[in-house]
Amino acid sequence: MKKTYSEENYLKAIYHLSKMESKVSPKAIADALENNPASVIDMLKKLQDKLLITYDKFNGAFLTSSGELAALDIIRKHRLWEVFLVEKLNYGWDEVHDIAEQLEHIHDDQLAKKLDDYLGNPAVDPHGDPIPSSNGKMPVYATTLLSDISVGQSCKVGSVRDTSAPFLKYLKQLGLGLGATIYVIEKQEFDHSMVITINDGEQKTVSHKMTAHILVIPG
Amino acid sequence: MKKTYSEENYLKAIYHLSKMESKVSPKAIADALENNPASVIDMLKKLQDKLLITYDKFNGAFLTSSGELAALDIIRKHRLWEVFLVEKLNYGWDEVHDIAEQLEHIHDDQLAKKLDDYLGNPAVDPHGDPIPSSNGKMPVYATTLLSDISVGQSCKVGSVRDTSAPFLKYLKQLGLGLGATIYVIEKQEFDHSMVITINDGEQKTVSHKMTAHILVIPG
DNA sequence: CGGTATTATTAGGTATGTCTAATTATATTA
DNA sequence: TAATATAATTAGACATACCTAATAATACCG
Numbered sequence: 434m435k436k437t438y439s440e441e442n443y444l445k446a447i448y449h450l451s452k453m454e455s456k457v458s459p460k461a462i463a464d465a466l467e468n469n470p471a472s473v474i475d476m477l478k479k480l481q482d483k484l485l486i487t488y489d490k491f492n493g494a495f496l497t498s499s500g501e502l503a504a505l506d507i508i509r510k511h512r513l514w515e516v517f518l519v520e521k522l523n524y525g526w527d528e529v530h531d532i533a534e535q536l537e538h539i540h541d542d543q544l545a546k547k548l549d550d551y552l553g554n555p556a557v558d559p560h561g562d563p564i565p566s567s568n569g570k571m572p573v574y575a576t577t578l579l580s581d582i583s584v585g586q587s588c589k590v591g592s593v594r595d596t597s598a599p600f601l602k603y604l605k606q607l608g609l610g611l612g613a614t615i616y617v618i619e620k621q622e623f624d625h626s627m628v629i630t631i632n633d634g635e636q637k638t639v640s641h642k643m644t645a646h647i648l649v650i651p652g
Numbered sequence: 653m654k655k656t657y658s659e660e661n662y663l664k665a666i667y668h669l670s671k672m673e674s675k676v677s678p679k680a681i682a683d684a685l686e687n688n689p690a691s692v693i694d695m696l697k698k699l700q701d702k703l704l705i706t707y708d709k710f711n712g713a714f715l716t717s718s719g720e721l722a723a724l725d726i727i728r729k730h731r732l733w734e735v736f737l738v739e740k741l742n743y744g745w746d747e748v749h750d751i752a753e754q755l756e757h758i759h760d761d762q763l764a765k766k767l768d769d770y771l772g773n774p775a776v777d778p779h780g781d782p783i784p785s786s787n788g789k790m791p792v793y794a795t796t797l798l799s800d801i802s803v804g805q806s807c808k809v810g811s812v813r814d815t816s817a818p819f820l821k822y823l824k825q826l827g828l829g830l831g832a833t834i835y836v837i838e839k840q841e842f843d844h845s846m847v848i849t850i851n852d853g854e855q856k857t858v859s860h861k862m863t864a865h866i867l868v869i870p871g
Numbered sequence: 872c873g874g875t876a877t878t879a880t881t882a883g884g885t886a887t888g889t890c891t892a893a894t895t896a897t898a899t900t901a
Numbered sequence: 902t903a904a905t906a907t908a909a910t911t912a913g914a915c916a917t918a919c920c921t922a923a924t925a926a927t928a929c930c931g
Contacts (some may be wrong), residue, residue: 439888460908472889474910479887490896490909522766532760539754547741658918679878691919693880698917709879709926 434483438538441507442466443476444485445537447494448504452592453610455602456493505565506545511537512558512565513548519559520552526559562612575648579615580625580641587616588649600646607637615649653702657757660726661685662695663704664756666713667723671811672829674821675712724784725764730756731777731784732767738778739771745778781831794867798834799844799860806835807868819865826856834868 436444446465450457459473466473477494480486485500496504514536518529546567549555556572557563563572575591582588590613604610608631618636619628625641655663665684669676678692685692696713699705704719715723733755737748765786768774775791776782782791794810801807809832827850828834837855838847844860 437887458908459910468888469890470909471891471911475888522763522770524762524766528762532758532763535758535760536755539751541751541754543743543747544741544751547743551741656917677878678880687918688920689879690881690921694918 435540436485436503439476440480440483440485441503441538443473443480444496444500444504445507445511447486447496448501448508449611451494451496454605455600457495458493462494502569505569505571507537508571509565509567510539510545510548512562513545513552513555515558515560516552516555516564517548529559560612573648575650577649577651578645579647579649580627580644582615582617582649582651584617584620586651587614588651589614591648591650594646594648600643603643604647607631607639608634609647654759655704655722658695659699659702659704660722660757662692662699663715663719663723664726664730666705666715667720667727668830670713670715673824674819676714677712681713721788724788724790726756727790728784728786729758729764729767731781732764732771732774734777734779735771735774735783736767748778779831792867794869796868796870797864798866798868799846799863801834801836801868801870803836803839805870806833807870808833810867810869819862822862823866826850826858827853828866 443462443466446462447457450461450465454461459470459477462473462477463470477486477488480494480500481488484497485503486494486496488494511533514533515526515529518524518532519526524532549564549567555564557574563574565571573592575589577588579588579590590609590611592611609615614632616630616633617627618630621627625644626638627641627644628636628638630636662681662685665681666676669680669684673680678689678696681692681696682689696705696707699713699719700707703716704722705713705715707713730752733752734745734748737743737751738745743751768783768786774783776793782793784790792811794808796807798807798809809828809830811830823829833851835849835852836846837849840846844863845857846860846863847855847857849855
């Protein structure tokens with residue numbers, strides 16, 4: 434079933450938020466889409482009617498399997514177009530997001546596949562984010578634990594090994610989102626706690642229990 | 653001033669119709685956009701308020717200079733994207749129109765220029781239609797008069813040397829639109845009248861006065 | 872010229888997706 | 902726990918762009 438531009442943007446936002454937060458609330462979606470919680474509630478009802486999400490106020494929004502497929506399809510197109518813009522049209526990696534936001538909504542059965550082939554089936558977009566496969570799987574390229582990163586090295590958050598509320602809540606509080614850049618300043622031999630900066634922010638200390646649950650892409 | 657998707661489609665339709673018909677009427681626009689004359693009237697008012705067209709019921713709709721610039725910009729993007737889809741993504745020339753209809757509405761200051769350069773500054777789209785320049789000029793590649801085409805040859809209507817109502821009206825009646833394919837069956841020595849088929853339709857006889865006012869692209 | 876067909880226009884309504892303001896529910900914290 | 906802050910929700914409105922149905926204007930044709 435074809436989706437509107439707006440529906441696609443909600444699905445994408447919910448997908449990304451669900452990787453970051455324990456609960457995807459109307460408020461969080463409204464912040465992400467820079468619109469109003471009231472508007473979000475309306476749309477959540479519509480998406481639920483279309484069986485693309487489930488929503489209740491206690492658990493927040495979750496993508497159904499068809500919703501997740503749709504979200505991954507949009508993300509795939511977004512990232513493929515970003516590769517095109519940078520590799521072929523010589524845009525800077527920082528200029529392409531807004532254009533890809535528009536291009537991702539172009540509908541055509543063959544387009545993503547043809548673009549993918551033309552670009553040489555890239556694994557990641559210009560920001561290093563993995564490109565979902567055509568059958569709706571998000572590859573996980575991050576296989577290194579943050580706890581295994583050496584002092585003086587930097588890395589990017591790839592995915593997480595725990596989706597419990599307290600863990601994700603703490604991640605959020607630290608500003609440790611998917612793709613966040615971590616620089617390892619110090620490691621304590623005694624308890625393996627780590628002093629890091631996140632996106633060049635202020636220094637923070639995190640426990641081994643945390644660093645052993647965060648998968649990163651070194652470099 | 654930025655234009656909506658829908659406004660852009662109206663401007664494009666009015667541009668194309670104005671090349672074909674002596675009068676661009678609400679009915680004609682509704683037919684072109686496959687919508688309702690009542691909807692067209694609404695939009696014509698809005699476009700007039702924005703100084704993109706002039707409209708009155710006796711003369712129909714005309715693009716203002718800013719309206720024409722906007723229309724040519726959309727047409728430029730449409731045709732550049734068609735070249736991309738055919739040349740780079742290996743679409744067939746008959747598959748690209750609907751995708752280009754979507755891509756032409758992507759907004760970015762640098763995109764058309766970058767795409768143009770990347771494609772090697774093509775002169776025409778996959779259907780042979782000229783690509784407007786970035787400063788809003790539609791090149792005229794047709795320089796051969798239909799009257800100079802030999803018996804047994806075919807050609808495409810490129811542009812016309814007369815924009816008077818009776819002439820354009822007659823053109824329309826014959827089905828001789830921009831891009832129509834003409835095949836020359838016979839030429840009378842006496843009065844230089846010509847027997848032709850238009851888009852492989854039935855044979856028609858046209859006078860020398862007509863054929864001397866139609867510019868075509870041979871082949 | 873007058874009747875008929877075609878167009879143009881207006882009026883009013885619909886769907887989408889947004890908004891503000893008011894209300895209710897939940898969370899926080901003193 | 903009670904007060905307060907934050908979030909969720911409802912109600913009502915607005916803009917865009919479309920629609921149908923009715924009416925007015927124009928064009929066509931015998």
